[in-house]
Amino acid sequence: MLLGFKTQLKLNNQQRTALARHAGVARHAWNWGLGLTKSILDHNQLHPEDKIKFPSAIDLHKWLVALVKSEHPWYYEVSKSSPQNALRHLRATWDRCFKKTAGAPKFKKKGRHDSFELGGAIHTALTSIIKYNNNTW
Structure with missing residues (x-):
């Protein structure tokens, strides 16, 4: 039996900003990864003799750290698990x-179902509701 709990939070402005940053980083990582994977699929379709291996989530995260985080310092203002879980x-x-x-x-758009996940156990939506999934037996 799986149980889930919803809890509504009363957040101040700093906490809302922190949640919005986490959701923004997760959305950016998702959109970046989606653009990259679509370009790989297009390349493989156009050049079947020179295919590129489709990346795993770990490969995408390694590329994100190497290519994107150096260009966007705001990635370091949030938890590392937010973009990892998005990928x-x-x-x-x-x-x-x-x-x-x-x-x-x-692709994800700002303000439409903004959400992110921290640590695999807590999923947060920007409607000030936290869903905690208890998957232990």
């Missing part, structure tokens, strides 16, 4: 797409 979810979405159980992932 993990992106790869899982691509896996579902390849198995034909879901469609291709889409």
Whole structure:
């Protein structure tokens, strides 16, 4: 049996800003990873003799650290798990797409279902509600 709890928080302006930063970094990592993976798929479709291996979530995160974080210092103002989990979810979405159980992932827009995940156990949406999933038996 899986249990979940929703808790509404009363946040001040600093806390709202911190949550918005985490959601923004997660959205940026998702959109960056989605753009990169779509360009790899396009390249592989146009050049079947010179295919590039489709990256895992770990590969995407390594590239994110090497290429993007140096250009965007605001990545260091938030938890490292926020972009990691966004890339993990992106790869899982691509896996579902390849198995034909879901469609291709889409780019995320600011202000529309902003959310992020910290540490795998806490999922936060910017509506001031925290969902804690207790998956222990």
